[in-house]
Amino acid sequence: MTDDPEDLTLERIGRLAGVSRSTVSRVLNDHRHVRPEVRARVEAVIDQTGYLPNQAARALVSNRTGLIGLVMPTDADELFGDPYYSALVHGIHEGCADSGSVFAIFPVDAPRDQTVVLPTLVAQGFVDGVIVTAGPRSDRLIGALRDRRKRMVVVGHPADDDGLVRVDVENRAGSAAAVEHLVGLGRRRIGFIGPPTDFVFGAERLAGYRDGLASGGRRVDDRLVRLDEPTAEGGFRAAEALLAWHPDGVHVATDTMAEGALRAFAHHDVRVPEEVAVVGFDGLPGGSLSQQLLTTVVQPVAEVGRTAVRLLGDDHVDARVVALPTTLRIGATCGSGLAGRST
Amino acid sequence: MTDDPEDLTLERIGRLAGVSRSTVSRVLNDHRHVRPEVRARVEAVIDQTGYLPNQAARALVSNRTGLIGLVMPTDADELFGDPYYSALVHGIHEGCADSGSVFAIFPVDAPRDQTVVLPTLVAQGFVDGVIVTAGPRSDRLIGALRDRRKRMVVVGHPADDDGLVRVDVENRAGSAAAVEHLVGLGRRRIGFIGPPTDFVFGAERLAGYRDGLASGGRRVDDRLVRLDEPTAEGGFRAAEALLAWHPDGVHVATDTMAEGALRAFAHHDVRVPEEVAVVGFDGLPGGSLSQQLLTTVVQPVAEVGRTAVRLLGDDHVDARVVALPTTLRIGATCGSGLAGRST
DNA sequence: GAATTGTGAGCGCTCACAATT
DNA sequence: GAATTGTGAGCGCTCACAATT
Numbered sequence: 001m002t003d004d005p006e007d008l009t010l011e012r013i014g015r016l017a018g019v020s021r022s023t024v025s026r027v028l029n030d031h032r033h034v035r036p037e038v039r040a041r042v043e044a045v046i047d048q049t050g051y052l053p054n055q056a057a058r059a060l061v062s063n064r065t066g067l068i069g070l071v072m073p074t075d076a077d078e079l080f081g082d083p084y085y086s087a088l089v090h091g092i093h094e095g096c097a098d099s100g101s102v103f104a105i106f107p108v109d110a111p112r113d114q115t116v117v118l119p120t121l122v123a124q125g126f127v128d129g130v131i132v133t134a135g136p137r138s139d140r141l142i143g144a145l146r147d148r149r150k151r152m153v154v155v156g157h158p159a160d161d162d163g164l165v166r167v168d169v170e171n172r173a174g175s176a177a178a179v180e181h182l183v184g185l186g187r188r189r190i191g192f193i194g195p196p197t198d199f200v201f202g203a204e205r206l207a208g209y210r211d212g213l214a215s216g217g218r219r220v221d222d223r224l225v226r227l228d229e230p231t232a233e234g235g236f237r238a239a240e241a242l243l244a245w246h247p248d249g250v251h252v253a254t255d256t257m258a259e260g261a262l263r264a265f266a267h268h269d270v271r272v273p274e275e276v277a278v279v280g281f282d283g284l285p286g287g288s289l290s291q292q293l294l295t296t297v298v299q300p301v302a303e304v305g306r307t308a309v310r311l312l313g314d315d316h317v318d319a320r321v322v323a324l325p326t327t328l329r330i331g332a333t334c335g336s337g338l339a340g341r342s343t
Numbered sequence: 344m345t346d347d348p349e350d351l352t353l354e355r356i357g358r359l360a361g362v363s364r365s366t367v368s369r370v371l372n373d374h375r376h377v378r379p380e381v382r383a384r385v386e387a388v389i390d391q392t393g394y395l396p397n398q399a400a401r402a403l404v405s406n407r408t409g410l411i412g413l414v415m416p417t418d419a420d421e422l423f424g425d426p427y428y429s430a431l432v433h434g435i436h437e438g439c440a441d442s443g444s445v446f447a448i449f450p451v452d453a454p455r456d457q458t459v460v461l462p463t464l465v466a467q468g469f470v471d472g473v474i475v476t477a478g479p480r481s482d483r484l485i486g487a488l489r490d491r492r493k494r495m496v497v498v499g500h501p502a503d504d505d506g507l508v509r510v511d512v513e514n515r516a517g518s519a520a521a522v523e524h525l526v527g528l529g530r531r532r533i534g535f536i537g538p539p540t541d542f543v544f545g546a547e548r549l550a551g552y553r554d555g556l557a558s559g560g561r562r563v564d565d566r567l568v569r570l571d572e573p574t575a576e577g578g579f580r581a582a583e584a585l586l587a588w589h590p591d592g593v594h595v596a597t598d599t600m601a602e603g604a605l606r607a608f609a610h611h612d613v614r615v616p617e618e619v620a621v622v623g624f625d626g627l628p629g630g631s632l633s634q635q636l637l638t639t640v641v642q643p644v645a646e647v648g649r650t651a652v653r654l655l656g657d658d659h660v661d662a663r664v665v666a667l668p669t670t671l672r673i674g675a676t677c678g679s680g681l682a683g684r685s686t
Numbered sequence: 687g688a689a690t691t692g693t694g695a696g697c698g699c700t701c702a703c704a705a706t707t
Numbered sequence: 708g709a710a711t712t713g714t715g716a717g718c719g720c721t722c723a724c725a726a727t728t
Contacts (some may be wrong), residue, residue, distance in 0.1 A: 021703090025699070053466065055466050055468040056467070104449050106446070107446060116445060120409065125398040306613065405697090693723105696721095697721090703714085
């Protein structure tokens, strides 16, 4: 009857082991001051009954659930195939494993989940903290979580970053390094292709492009700056438009756009890197073949995830930003000394 | 001081609204027998304080958390890009929205998460139920959850299906229909390409292939059956091996393998569908181009997800299997009357 | 008497403190 | 007196029942 596993409680384990519930609790939570014989006896009972403490009771009294959530806005679910999310999830998962937390991904469908999922995520006694990626679809969500003073770390840079704890990468410095590399290769007419500036990372990378030109002694020529949607198609269009101004180098703000740009150059028989050198940004694992060959600014996405978990564990109260450095990875598209081939 | 949102409790909301905690609880849980004026007064206080009930306390007393988890074994995380998981997640998410549950995906890294994540998932007071997909990586997990009598629904067919509540698709009937279609087109030497039979769905689809031959009055010739890894490369190899026996039709047990098979036929200048008609299995949204063109047995993955949620909600005690029907989708690779073109 | 409200108990833990060795 | 154990209280809810209109 009462052998039903559902009925196991601290009290019952204690009775079976001949101790009080406190002693069992001490064994479970690894407190000192438990005699080794007693500990062994209790552990034996726990093992053979398969007892596991009730998580809700534990959470109620300790005010911690040990759960960390990644909120994933998913109007469409292409996100699921996005290598950025894949790498980020990987990093967060590692971070949670290190800190002994349980990690869960919460897909949130904005209109629909407003009534049940969001209130639950915000409430006490459910998740200890949430990680949210910046982006147009997350703005309202981030606002709501901040208003509720929910423990939250934002990955990336939302338009309204007031009072947020954030993890980001050094977008500006990364793009500056990319452009300085192009300058160092002797390129004189260096263009920029990126998303509209309401993508904050795009604006930052554009600023880095200008920094790089300035520090390399090149003049900024805004006709060499082309903004379009952050897709391969957008990159294709921007690159075609740019060709009229005869660039000999381009920094493209995302590898996805760079893929489109490379297609455009190939389509117009412009050789890469001989006639135009290309440096992208992102360097995600598992990109397409042309992304593998790309010279690009690599952002450490998995480390961003690990860092987000760490910040969530800190007893932060203030807004804080951690910006992780990027690294330039040399590929075939800026051909320093290698025999360049058209991609 | 006590205006800290963290300090909000039923008791406090009640005091602010001039009622008892029970009345507030009744308003929150939509019980009858609350006077409209009182309800309005309580709701006003809830709104303006932003009160949300503590989920842990609620779970402790009601023994339900409202959380449903999909356990995702992820030694590598290619799963993340897998269109099957994408469609399944979509369906589960819908099912949870309908039932008012919160849905979370739990990535589980077998060796590492054994100590923290699995015990937590199994414990009371955390998730109400879990959904697990069958597959070599899930076998131990499924065993552990079953031993703990955890509410669980398995998607697919694990080798050991004893005592499980499962949702599956009609693999055998689907493959039989595929082969009958090929027979109906007048094909006489119909082959089969599939994964090794320790993939249970592969064994079922192979059985369906034999059913289809039998009901179509064709003899089974085991030289026309080729098993290899369930990848495009495996399909390529199997198709090459099969060519020696001059098939005029092939049923391939997964669209991914079919993609490889089509490449093999193209490579050997065997025209599809003129010389060989091909029928796949899966029909996942967002497959590659050649998968889009494929004639294939479509499994209703999203509905599988919705069904899994429904079964989880039922007060099932017994093992039970729900098998959802598949549909044959005619594409270019078995060219009935269309001018066929090599793919 | 039916509709409406409040009181008491208890869910299964953790923690402070008291009591024991 | 230090190490070890047990007792009491309480976390914030929901539910049964009693008390009120």
